[in-house]
Amino acid sequence: MLYYSKDLSQRNQCGTPQIMIISMLPVAAPDLLDPKAAVHNSKPRLSFSTKPVVLNTPEDECDTRTTVMRWKTVSAIFFLVVLYLIIGATVFQALEQPHESYQKSVILKEKLEFLALHSCINSTELEDLVKAGLSFIAPLMLYSSSGLLNLYCVKLPTRATIFTLKLLSFYLQQVVSAVRAGVNPSGNLSNQTSLWDLSSSFFFAGTVITTIGFGNISPHTEGGRIFCILYALLGIPLFGFLLAGVGDQLGTIFGKGIAKVEKMIVKWKVSQTKIRVISTLLFILFGCLIFVALPAVIFKHIEGWSTLESIYFVVITLTTIGFGDFVAGEKGHLTEGGSENLEYLDYYKPVVWFWILVGLAYFAAVLSMIGDWFRVISKKTKEEVGEFRAHAAEWTANVSAEFKETRRRLSVDIYDRFQRAASIKRKLSSELGINATMNQEMTPGKRTLSANLCEDKDTYPSLTLSLSPVPGALTRNGSLYLNGLSPDYADRQEIAIIENLK
Amino acid sequence: MPSASKSWLLLSGFVLFYIIYLLFGALVFSSIERPVEDELRRDTERLKEAFLNQSCVSAATLELFLSRVLAANKHGVSVLRNSSGRSNWDLASSMFFANTLVTTVGYGHPTPLSDAGKAFSIVYALIGVPFTMLVLTACVQRVMQPLVLAPVGLLQRSGLKPRPATVVHFLLLLVAVVLCCILAPAAVFSALEASWTFLDSVYFCFISLCTIGLGDFVPAARPGQPYRALYQVAVMVYLFIGLMMMYLLLRTFHKMADVHGLTTFFQLPRCEASLLGDDTEPIVGNDPTPPRPKDKAAAKPLDPGSQPSYNSINKG
Numbered sequence: 001m002l003y004y005s006k007d008l009s010q011r012n013q014c015g016t017p018q019i020m021i022i023s024m025l026p027v028a029a030p031d032l033l034d035p036k037a038a039v040h041n042s043k044p045r046l047s048f049s050t051k052p053v054v055l056n057t058p059e060d061e062c063d064t065r066t067t068v069m070r071w072k073t074v075s076a077i078f079f080l081v082v083l084y085l086i087i088g089a090t091v092f093q094a095l096e097q098p099h100e101s102y103q104k105s106v107i108l109k110e111k112l113e114f115l116a117l118h119s120c121i122n123s124t125e126l127e128d129l130v131k132a133g134l135s136f137i138a139p140l141m142l143y144s145s146s147g148l149l150n151l152y153c154v155k156l157p158t159r160a161t162i163f164t165l166k167l168l169s170f171y172l173q174q175v176v177s178a179v180r181a182g183v184n185p186s187g188n189l190s191n192q193t194s195l196w197d198l199s200s201s202f203f204f205a206g207t208v209i210t211t212i213g214f215g216n217i218s219p220h221t222e223g224g225r226i227f228c229i230l231y232a233l234l235g236i237p238l239f240g241f242l243l244a245g246v247g248d249q250l251g252t253i254f255g256k257g258i259a260k261v262e263k264m265i266v267k268w269k270v271s272q273t274k275i276r277v278i279s280t281l282l283f284i285l286f287g288c289l290i291f292v293a294l295p296a297v298i299f300k301h302i303e304g305w306s307t308l309e310s311i312y313f314v315v316i317t318l319t320t321i322g323f324g325d326f327v328a329g330e331k332g333h334l335t336e337g338g339s340e341n342l343e344y345l346d347y348y349k350p351v352v353w354f355w356i357l358v359g360l361a362y363f364a365a366v367l368s369m370i371g372d373w374f375r376v377i378s379k380k381t382k383e384e385v386g387e388f389r390a391h392a393a394e395w396t397a398n399v400s401a402e403f404k405e406t407r408r409r410l411s412v413d414i415y416d417r418f419q420r421a422a423s424i425k426r427k428l429s430s431e432l433g434i435n436a437t438m439n440q441e442m443t444p445g446k447r448t449l450s451a452n453l454c455e456d457k458d459t460y461p462s463l464t465l466s467l468s469p470v471p472g473a474l475t476r477n478g479s480l481y482l483n484g485l486s487p488d489y490a491d492r493q494e495i496a497i498i499e500n501l502k
Numbered sequence: 503m504p505s506a507s508k509s510w511l512l513l514s515g516f517v518l519f520y521i522i523y524l525l526f527g528a529l530v531f532s533s534i535e536r537p538v539e540d541e542l543r544r545d546t547e548r549l550k551e552a553f554l555n556q557s558c559v560s561a562a563t564l565e566l567f568l569s570r571v572l573a574a575n576k577h578g579v580s581v582l583r584n585s586s587g588r589s590n591w592d593l594a595s596s597m598f599f600a601n602t603l604v605t606t607v608g609y610g611h612p613t614p615l616s617d618a619g620k621a622f623s624i625v626y627a628l629i630g631v632p633f634t635m636l637v638l639t640a641c642v643q644r645v646m647q648p649l650v651l652a653p654v655g656l657l658q659r660s661g662l663k664p665r666p667a668t669v670v671h672f673l674l675l676l677v678a679v680v681l682c683c684i685l686a687p688a689a690v691f692s693a694l695e696a697s698w699t700f701l702d703s704v705y706f707c708f709i710s711l712c713t714i715g716l717g718d719f720v721p722a723a724r725p726g727q728p729y730r731a732l733y734q735v736a737v738m739v740y741l742f743i744g745l746m747m748m749y750l751l752l753r754t755f756h757k758m759a760d761v762h763g764l765t766t767f768f769q770l771p772r773c774e775a776s777l778l779g780d781d782t783e784p785i786v787g788n789d790p791t792p793p794r795p796k797d798k799a800a801a802k803p804l805d806p807g808s809q810p811s812y813n814s815i816n817k818g
Contacts, residue, residue: 207714208714211606211712211713211714212608212714213607213608213709213713213714213715213716213717214610214716215609215610215715215716215717215718218716218717218718220718222701225701225702225705226701226705228705228709229704229705229708229709232708232709232712232714236712308617308620308621309620311624312620312621312623312624315624315627315628316608316623316624316627319606319627319628319631320606320608320713321602321603321606321607321608321627321715322606322608322610322714322715323608323609323610323613323717324608324610324613324716324717325610325613367628367631367632367635370628370629370632371632371633371635371636374632374633374636375636
């Protein structure tokens with residue numbers, strides 16, 4: 001898990017833009033928490049390699065030089081890691097194997113004693129019993145052995161057999177502790193494969209530094225455990241560098257292939273996004289084929305697992321979860337029903353380990369891609385929500401602007417008519433001597449005036465018709481009397497208030 | 503600051519969603535695996551009863567019995583415990599299992615047994631692992647400020663130069679993390695688990711926090727464990743916090759390396775190495791690629807490759 005947290009946008013000195021590689025360092029998800037980072041990660045990184053379609057020659061030269069350089073570094077680191085593993089394997093073997101041998105000899109002794117006193121089961125059957133029993137004892141190492149004894153409290157009549165049973169129980173107790181120590185007590189001492197021979201220790205050291213940690217083998221001595229801690233402290237970062245380098249190489253190889261394909265596709269005038277999507281899909285497809293499907297088929301064939309179990313093993317291993325219920329290359333040891341050591345080809349285990357290495361790099365890329373998609377999705381959702389809000393605000397603003405515009409026109413219209421009516425009235429009243437009821441007609445207008453002015457005070461510059469009591473004189477100030485009805489000169493105070501609201 | 507509170511909101515949303523994801527996985531695993539487990543347990547109990555009622559154990563009978571027990575054990579059902587004993591797939595244990603799955607620790611005890619469980623765990627892991635990464639990095643981002651940037655600033659103000667300040671701070675942080683995340687929990691574990699010595703507990707804490715997860719020690723596995731669900735939830739929280747601290751350590755270390763120019767120094771041989779003709783750069787413990795770009799991506803508005811001091815990096 002420590003390997004997976006990022007995709008790096010690596011800008012090498014040549015200036016070719018982002019080739020994504022895997023590294024062991026956590027790249028934060030600042031995009032989600034910091035809006036400023038949106039600038040940095042503007043495009044969703046869908047493709048493993050985001051090289052531009054057109055390759056310039058100087059960049060090409062740079063790239064080849066870079067690739068060559070990196071290849072040498074990577075292989076150097078690779079050999080260093082292998083050396084580290086070999087050293088670890090020898091130390092683990094030195095620490096654990098003596099303990100294992102001691103347990104084995106104890107078990108053998110007990111077994112012989114038991115056989116000597118035993119009546120009901122002959123030695124081959126006992127062998128079968130032990131082998132069968134071990135397969136289920138092994139995973140139950142965590143449980144107490146007293147429960148195990150209860151299993152074998154078979155009711156038998158004679159004292160001899162009761163005594164035999166007690167010895168059997170005791171023997172099984174020894175078996176359990178032997179199994180806890182990692183010893184397989186079945187079979188003769190001579191033709192037995194140790195759990196801590198060099199290749200198994202090598203494999204164990206590999207599972208430690210890749211943080212997979214199957215757990216089918218684990219150190220049982222104190223020294224082994226302390227050494228395991230120290231070993232992991234140094235080995236995990238070292239392996240992280242190797243993984244980064246391998247991921248680099250993978251990315252370069254894939255990027256070159258994709259560039260060629262993109263060159264072809266661009267002739268068909270497909271959009272950039274489509275190219276990206278296609279390259280991502282190709283990456284996933286090919287990667288799955290090479291690193292998942294093919295090994296699954298091989299495991300199914302060699303280990304005898306079902307299809308689902310093989311795929312399950314591949315995924316669980318390559319995400320470094322590593323349960324350990326299925327382990328490639330360990331069939332000969334304490335697995336259920338595994339009574340014979342499968343004859344593995346000599347290079348099976350090293351090939352498995354190498355596959356783990358490259359497959360880890362591939363999986364790290366896939367998982368960072370999925371993480372990227374999460375980020376993009378959440379960012380897009382944020383953006384979309386923001387956009388939606390912006391759209392909504394714009395829409396409301398437009399609508400209200402239009403509305404106000406209409407009202408303004410209407411109010412100007414009304415005002416004009418009103419002015420004409422007023423002038424007609426004045427003429428009439430001057431002729432008839434009637435005082436206009438203009439004041440009363442003003443009041444509702446005044447109220448709505450202030451309300452409307454508050455509404456649009458900070459959105460749009462509005463027109464003011466400040467109406468003077470002199471009939472016919474219209475001046476424009478900057479505020480809009482939406483209703484258009486003019487206040488009297490007695491209300492000039494209100495005009496001032498209303499204008500202050502702007 | 504509104505943006506800060508918004509970030510906190512987002513972060514807690516993340517964590518909440520993560521917990522929901524775990525619960526969802528726990529429910530699914532529980533519903534898939536538990537019936538299988540119960541049925542197997544019943545079968546093996548019956549088998550054991552039948553076996554015990556015989557007067558003599560012949561090899562053939564024993565063989566048959568053992569093969570049936572083996573098959574049951576392949577599904578994690580042990581005939582050794584009482585049938586009324588706890589299940590491996592009740593809600594708390596399933597949640598614990600889901601947690602070990604998405605943090606890639608993967609103890610291996612218990613493991614999914616039915617085919618449906620395996621298929622679901624594949625999909626669950628493929629989605630859950632990157633999501634967990636995201637949540638963890640988001641959390642680390644959030645604690646960078648109080649745990650890293652602020653103390654370094656404090657150190658600098660009290661007179662240290664920037665570079666030694668970062669080194670001092672990193673060492674202090676290292677000691678603090680080791681104390682709080684490994685030694686103290688190890689003491690607690692060795693008290694709670696009867697058969698674990700202190701060394702075993704330290705070993706367990708370290709193996710879990712590095713996500714190796716060998717599985718030779720698994721907490722809350724004792725048959726008569728009181729408050730088992732609470733214990734398991736507590737271990738889950740501990741794992742999460744511990745992982746966060748490990749990430750924080752890693753980041754601090756790399757920022758420190760940046761400040762000291764180590765990463766820029768070793769990233770020189772990109773194109774220029776061929777000009778220098780130097781192929782034998784020191785390899786041990788250094789790689790040009792990873793540290794530099796990490797901080798490029800993490801340092802948001804800064805140019806790639808320019809890291810004057812990580813106090814100047816934007817405090818998100």
